[in-house]
Amino acid sequence: MEILVCVKRVPDTADAEVALRPDGRGIREEDLAFGINEWDNYAVEEAIRLKEKHGGAVTVATIGPAESEDVLRRCLAMGADDAVMIDEASFRGADPYGIARGLAGLARRKAYDLVLAGALAGDDGYGMTGPVLAGYLGWPHATLVTSIEVEGKKIAVARELEGGLEEILAVELPAVLTIQTGINEPRYVSIMGIRKVRSKDIPVLAPADIGVGAGEVGENANLLRSLGLSTPPAGAEAVMLKGAPAEVAQRILDIVKERGGVA
Amino acid sequence: MEPFREVFWNIPDHAIFYSLAAVATGVFLYGLYRRYRLWTAGWPEKRGRSFDWKLVAGRVFANASIFRGDPVGGVTHILIMWGFIVLFLGTVMSTIDHWLVSYLTGDLYLAYAFVLDIAGVALMAGVALAYLRRYVLKSGKMVTVIRDHVVLILIFFVSLTGFMVEGLRLRAAPPLWSEPSPVGQWIASVSALDVPGALLAHRIWWWIHSIASLSLIAWFPFSKFIHVFAAPVNLVYEGMESSAFLTLEEREALGSDFSARQRIMMDACTQCNRCTVVCPSAAAGEPLSPRAAVDEAGSFVRRAGGFGLFPKRPPAEPPKRGTAVGPEAAWLCTTCGHCRIECPSAISPMDIIREVRTARVESGENVPDNLQEMLESVYKFKNPWQGAKGKRMDWAAGLDIPVFADGAKETRCFYVGCTFAYDERLQEVPRSAAAIFAAAGYRYGVLGKEEVCCSEFVRGAGEDGLFFELAGQNIDAFERHGVEEIVTPCPHGMHTFANEYRRMAPGAAARRVLHVSQALEEILRGGALGLEDRGERAVTYHDPCFLGRRSGVYDAPRNVLRSIPGVRLIEMKRSRERSLCCGGGGGRMWVEASAGEKMGEVRAREAAETGADIIVTACPFCFTNIDDGVKTAGHEGRVIVKDLVELVAECLPGRDGA
Numbered sequence: 056m057e058i059l060v061c062v063k064r065v066p067d068t069a070d071a072e073v074a075l076r077p078d079g080r081g082i083r084e085e086d087l088a089f090g091i092n093e094w095d096n097y098a099v100e101e102a103i104r105l106k107e108k109h110g111g112a113v114t115v116a117t118i119g120p121a122e123s124e125d126v127l128r129r130c131l132a133m134g135a136d137d138a139v140m141i142d143e144a145s146f147r148g149a150d151p152y153g154i155a156r157g158l159a160g161l162a163r164r165k166a167y168d169l170v171l172a173g174a175l176a177g178d179d180g181y182g183m184t185g186p187v188l189a190g191y192l193g194w195p196h197a198t199l200v201t202s203i204e205v206e207g208k209k210i211a212v213a214r215e216l217e218g219g220l221e222e223i224l225a226v227e228l229p230a231v232l233t234i235q236t237g238i239n240e241p242r243y244v245s246i247m248g249i250r251k252v253r254s255k256d257i258p259v260l261a262p263a264d265i266g267v268g269a270g271e272v273g274e275n276a277n278l279l280r281s282l283g284l285s286t287p288p289a290g291a292e293a294v295m296l297k298g299a300p301a302e303v304a305q306r307i308l309d310i311v312k313e314r315g316g317v318a
Numbered sequence: 319m320e321p322f323r324e325v326f327w328n329i330p331d332h333a334i335f336y337s338l339a340a341v342a343t344g345v346f347l348y349g350l351y352r353r354y355r356l357w358t359a360g361w362p363e364k365r366g367r368s369f370d371w372k373l374v375a376g377r378v379f380a381n382a383s384i385f386r387g388d389p390v391g392g393v394t395h396i397l398i399m400w401g402f403i404v405l406f407l408g409t410v411m412s413t414i415d416h417w418l419v420s421y422l423t424g425d426l427y428l429a430y431a432f433v434l435d436i437a438g439v440a441l442m443a444g445v446a447l448a449y450l451r452r453y454v455l456k457s458g459k460m461v462t463v464i465r466d467h468v469v470l471i472l473i474f475f476v477s478l479t480g481f482m483v484e485g486l487r488l489r490a491a492p493p494l495w496s497e498p499s500p501v502g503q504w505i506a507s508v509s510a511l512d513v514p515g516a517l518l519a520h521r522i523w524w525w526i527h528s529i530a531s532l533s534l535i536a537w538f539p540f541s542k543f544i545h546v547f548a549a550p551v552n553l554v555y556e557g558m559e560s561s562a563f564l565t566l567e568e569r570e571a572l573g574s575d576f577s578a579r580q581r582i583m584m585d586a587c588t589q590c591n592r593c594t595v596v597c598p599s600a601a602a603g604e605p606l607s608p609r610a611a612v613d614e615a616g617s618f619v620r621r622a623g624g625f626g627l628f629p630k631r632p633p634a635e636p637p638k639r640g641t642a643v644g645p646e647a648a649w650l651c652t653t654c655g656h657c658r659i660e661c662p663s664a665i666s667p668m669d670i671i672r673e674v675r676t677a678r679v680e681s682g683e684n685v686p687d688n689l690q691e692m693l694e695s696v697y698k699f700k701n702p703w704q705g706a707k708g709k710r711m712d713w714a715a716g717l718d719i720p721v722f723a724d725g726a727k728e729t730r731c732f733y734v735g736c737t738f739a740y741d742e743r744l745q746e747v748p749r750s751a752a753a754i755f756a757a758a759g760y761r762y763g764v765l766g767k768e769e770v771c772c773s774e775f776v777r778g779a780g781e782d783g784l785f786f787e788l789a790g791q792n793i794d795a796f797e798r799h800g801v802e803e804i805v806t807p808c809p810h811g812m813h814t815f816a817n818e819y820r821r822m823a824p825g826a827a828a829r830r831v832l833h834v835s836q837a838l839e840e841i842l843r844g845g846a847l848g849l850e851d852r853g854e855r856a857v858t859y860h861d862p863c864f865l866g867r868r869s870g871v872y873d874a875p876r877n878v879l880r881s882i883p884g885v886r887l888i889e890m891k892r893s894r895e896r897s898l899c900c901g902g903g904g905g906r907m908w909v910e911a912s913a914g915e916k917m918g919e920v921r922a923r924e925a926a927e928t929g930a931d932i933i934v935t936a937c938p939f940c941f942t943n944i945d946d947g948v949k950t951a952g953h954e955g956r957v958i959v960k961d962l963v964e965l966v967a968e969c970l971p972g973r974d975g976a
Contacts (some may be wrong), residue, residue, distance in 0.1 A: 067698060071706035086708035086767065088698045184427075242682035243690045246697075246783025247566050300742045 056111035056135030056203065057165060058102040061158050061172040061184065062095040062130060064123040068178070078285045091126045094173025098234040100241040102171050103134040109205055113138040114165070118146050118157050127257055133241075134249035138257045142236065145262045151183035156272055158184070159191035160265030167229060169210075174199050174233040185233035196231040197224050201238050322497040323415055323422040323430070327487060328520050335528060342532035345627070349539025350547070353585065356623050360578035363560055363568065364821075370557035378550045379395075383662040385848040389455050391590070394447040395662075398473065401441030405477075408434045435484075435746060438477045439501060451655035460591045461609065469542060472534050479527035481505060486523060487628075490516035492845045501928035521755035540627055548754045549663040555579050556664035562821045565784050574876040576619060576673055583665040583752075584616035593657035593667050594604045598899035599650045599906075603914035606650035608657045608667030615670045618642035636881075639677035640684060648674045649686055650911055653778045653904030654863035659895055668904070675780025688908040695780050700770035700788065701736035702908070711766050713738065713745035717752055718763055722799040726763035731801040733815070734764060735808030736771050737938035744938050747807050749969030751834055757970050758841045762805065768795045772811035774864065777818070778904030786822070789814070795825045806833040808962055809865035810903070810936045816869060831864055835875040835936050835962055842966070849969040851883035857965070858888045860921065861897035861943060867943040875936050875962050882969055901940025922947030926957050936962045 066087035070194045074083045091099075115130040115136040117123045127138035141157055149157075163171050170192075172185040174262065182198075189196030201221070202213040214222045215235050226232075262269070269275060294304045294310070311317055325330055362910055376382040381399065385392030409431065415949070449471055451458050465653040485505025488497060490513050497503065511519055537543070564572070576584075593608040594600050600607055618641070619625075624632040640648075644853065651671045656668040678684050679693070695704045711719070720726035734748045755762060770791045777785040792815075796804070806812050812833045819826035840848065859879060865871045872894045877888050892898045901907075903916030922944050925933040933948070935941050945959040967973065 067704075067706075070704055070709075072708055088700075090698045095742065240687070243685045243693060244681060244682060245680045245781055246787055247570070247680045248682070250566060250783060253885060 056105055056109045056169060057167045058105060058111065058113045058133070058166045059162055059170045060099050060102045060113060060115045061170065061178050062099065062115055062117050062126055063092045064089055064117065064119050064126045064255055065092045065176055065178040075284055075286070079285065080281060081284065089122065091129060092173050092176050094175050094234060094236055094243050096170040097236050097238050098173050099130050099133055099135060100239045101234055104239060105203065105205065114139060116141065116158065116161055117145055124257060127246050128249055128252055131252040131255055132244045137237055137312065140257055140259045141265065142259050142261050145269070146271050149272050150277040150279040151181045152187055152278045153272035153276055155184050155187035155191055157267055158188050161260065161269050162188070162192055164265065169229060170231045172231070172233050173282055174235050186233055187232035194229050194231050195226050199231045199235045200232045201235050203232065320424050321427045321493065321508060321836060323412060323427055324487065325412065325416045328490070328517055329524055336782050338532050345536035346538055352629070353539050353544055356619065356625050357578050357581045358583040359623060360576050361572035361574045363577050363579050364562040364564065365558045366561035368559050373406030373557045374553045377553050377662065377664070381662065388457060390447065390451050390455060394451060394707050397440045397447065401437045404433060404437035405441065406553070408437065424699040430500050435499045438480055441477045442474055443521055445470050447642060450498065458591065459595050461589065464543060466589070472530065476527065476530050476534055479523055479530055482523040482529050485509060486516050486520035490520055514770050525533065542588055544585045545588045548582050548587070552582045552586040552943065553664050555582065560821060566786065567804060575622065575642065575731070576615065580670050580673060580779055581619055583670065584612055586663040587612045587616065588666050589613060592660045595871050596656045596660045598652060598654055598901065598917050601898070602917045604911040605648045605913055611647055611671055612665060612667050614644065615642045615674070621696060626661070640681060641675060643671055643674045645684055646912060649689070650906070651904055652899045652901055652906040654899035655867040656899065672780055674780065676782055679780040686888045686909050689779055689905055692777060692908040693776060693779065693784060696773060696776055696788065697784055701740060702771060702775070703736060703740045705736065705740035707767050709789050712737050717749065719752060720762065721766040722763045723766055723768055726762055728763035729800060729802040730762045731796060731799070731804050732762040732764050732803050733806040733811050733812050734769060735806060738807055744941060747961045747963050751807060751961045753967050753970060754838065754841065754963070757847055760841055763799065765795050772808065772814040774810035774814045775903065775905040777882050789819060789822055792830060793819055793826060796829065797825060799861065800828050801829065803830040803832065805832045805834055805837045807936070809833060809862045809869065809925070813864040813868045833869070833871055833874070833936065834870060835878055838878045838963070838966055839874040842878060848959055848971050849966065850883055850971055852969055854884050856886045856888055856930045857932040857934045858890050858925050858928045860890070860900070860925060860933055860935040860940055861894055862935060862940045863897065863903050865936055866897055867895055878962060878966060879934065882965060888930050890924050890928055892924065900940040900943035902943050907939055916947060916950065918943030918947030919951040922951050922953055925975070926953040931960045933957055934962050934965055935959065
């Protein structure tokens with residue numbers, strides 16, 4: 056089974072205080088920690104498990120800045136066979152349509168049976184790349200996948216739905232799947248493991264290599280145009296509590312009492 | 319007639335004996351060679367030239383460390399060891415006398431005969447004590463299996479039959495001089511045999527004694543008797559300091575599962591169980607026994623190396639080091655170091671366990687979830703708490719703290735540490751330290767956002783690559799800013815900077831590393847700062863493992879406590895080098911055991927039993943675990959936990975006592 060996994064390097068913003076750039080179109084990145092998008096990590100692990108079970112090879116690919124190489128090396132250390140980068144220059148500022156267009160070109164270079172991507176990216180949260188990529192390829196796709204069973208040229212996948220429901224789909228190969236977190240337990244990747252793949256060649260493809268012409272992707276070719284980012288103002292009912300933990304706890308207790316939460 | 323040593327008296331068949339002896343000696347030498355090969359198949363550690371003879375002499379010859387806390391065990395060992403050595407030397411002397419030069423005559427022979435008799439008695443008494451200790455006194459809490467009985471009984475049997483031979487010879491043909499062999503004389507006197515009967519019995523017992531002795535010799539290197547060779551060799555190693563870590567690539571190139579030293583440790587172990595008796599994890603009822611871990615690892619190495627009298631072909635696929643110790647047990651060790659200082663043979667079960675972890679981390683198999691999350695956090699965020707880099711100086715909000723990157727020109731670095739920087743409750747500790755430093759005019763700078771995790775627990779968890787990477791970043795930062803002295807409130811950082819960094823960077827050894835308690839001791843010397851009395855308080859001090867056992871600092875925090883007015887120090891039952899671990903070291907902060915009590919609860923209870931109002935500690939992990947323990951074990955309201963630095967800061971003039 057030949058599997059392509061699309062990954063993305065994203066900043067971890069969960070616990071960080073995110074500040075906007077002065078131009079209001081992005082965030083300040085200096086103090087942020089970057090790494091593989093969490094959903095993508097599950098996708099890579101799932102691809103490696105499928106390979107370990109059914110044979111074949113796993114290729115990981117990304118469209119991103121040069122620093123994304125670290126993310127690819129980490130995937131190689133996990134057990135991916137090959138990694139490939141697409142030169143980011145012409146994709147700078149691209150929306151998910153542009154990114155998917157590039158990835159589709161890459162997916163056509165080899166007879167892949169399966170393309171996996173994270174269901175969502177932790178930074179922009181569009182959740183579009185996978186489905187749009189499937190559209191470009193003309194392949195079936197399934198989103199929010201929580202399990203994959205291979206049955207010959209078909210697969211059965213489970214999808215996570217709201218309300219604790221699960222849907223089982225039969226999907227013809229080749230197909231695109233977007234992976235939900237929790238589908239597996241990604242293995243630990245040691246520094247030693249990363250060092251061992253240090254010298255592995257990671258080719259960087261030009262747009263022409265993936266059938267993308269000049270000006271076909273990138274900011275000017277976008278179908279979606281971001282008008283800006285902002286921090287929503289606190290609602291009338293929201294109170295930000297500041298101070299020592301003990302004071303904050305006391306204030307919470309007071310507020311709960313005030314509103315009749317406890318006697 | 320002058321007394322002399324009888325050899326082969328009443329034994330005509332010298333050739334048979336010598337053939338058997340040759341076989342036994344051959345097997346013995348072959349076994350030693352096989353052990354040597356087994357040891358040297360391990361990878362070599364890098365060691366310096368300094369050597370501690372005193373340690374070796376005290377431990378090997380006087381058994382000093384065996385007596386500590388277990389006098390009966392000490393006496394037992396001394397009797398067996400010296401009995402054995404004297405009888406061995408006696409045999410060598412007799413061989414020289416028989417084959418080379420005859421000198422065992424006259425008074426020298428009489429003294430020789432007497433000393434050997436005493437040595438035989440010592441050996442038997444030692445074995446008797448060993449059984450008394452195991453089954454009557456039960457002082458050693460030992461785990462005894464068949465092989466231990468075989469060893470003890472064989473020693474006893476060889477001595478006993480030796481005395482029988484001696485006694486029957488004296489019965490059959492009393493020498494013309496009075497032989498100073500009290501046991502032999504006694505056996506001769508109680509024997510009812512006539513002369514021909516005694517001659518026959520002597521011959522039979524002589525052969526039994528010979529065969530038993532030769533069997534012992536042949537079996538020696540294949541059994542736990544190898545302790546006799548491995549333990550002194552290991553103590554010699556212990557006397558040589560470790561000078562440098564192998565790099566990941568060097569380690570990789572050397573292959574092999576365990577180091578030569580670790581392999582020697584496994585063979586030096588007699589399974590005396592002292593390590594497990596003091597192990598905090600075992601004490602809390604968790605499924606870890608350091609003794610069993612060493613035993614399992616030893617079996618693993620012997621199996622992998624095909625060791626045995628008839629060498630087996632080593633398995634085609636080398637067994638995985640990650641399986642050398644039980645799947646759960648290997649993650650339970652807190653690397654508190656108590657086993658290491660307790661072991662008379664200087665075996666370090668925690669090092670062997672850590673070696674198992676390195677293999678698991680490298681393969682990514684069987685790494686507990688929380689631990690994996692911690693390691694990933696250190697990789698990504700440079701701290702174990704997923705704390706954003708931008709928040710590393712949050713503790714200093716509203717304070718004027720000199721930061722190196724902002725131009726502070728200082729030679730002393732105050733390394734805050736991740737937990738003190740990110741834990742909201744513990745941020746009070748660096749804030750308190752800053753207040754004391756300001757009052758004392760004590761100069762320092764901090765690394766601020768450049769500071770990364772010391773990674774003690776990353777190394778403890780076996781992720782050496784990540785440890786090296788982060789250590790490299792801190793070492794670079796120290797060098798970049800010309801840091802000559804480091805002061806830190808975190809014992810894990812202190813241990814790492816003082817004991818580990820010097821094995822990575824030549825310049826690191828010259829850097830003075832202090833725990834904040836040592837800095838406070840200096841600052842407070844002579845009643846400086848004029849600390850104010852905030853009322854009578856009984857406090858007990860919990861020695862953090864990485865400050866005490868791992869770094870040797872016991873007195874500084876106590877001296878600081880004594881210099882606080884109104885504070886009365888009560889010691890816990892287990893303190894100083896016998897302090898009980900809180901359960902936080904070596905990555906254990908992120909590993910849950912499947913069974914047993916929380917170590918922090920055990921310690922909190924012990925601390926509460928002293929009747930103290932405050933449990934003082936000097937480590938972020940100890941604080942967290944013992945504070946949790948106080949709450950979950952129901953001591954809340956009776957005793958509180960504080961860091962030493964906070965206790966001092968509260969008494970600064972003009973500050974409110976909290």
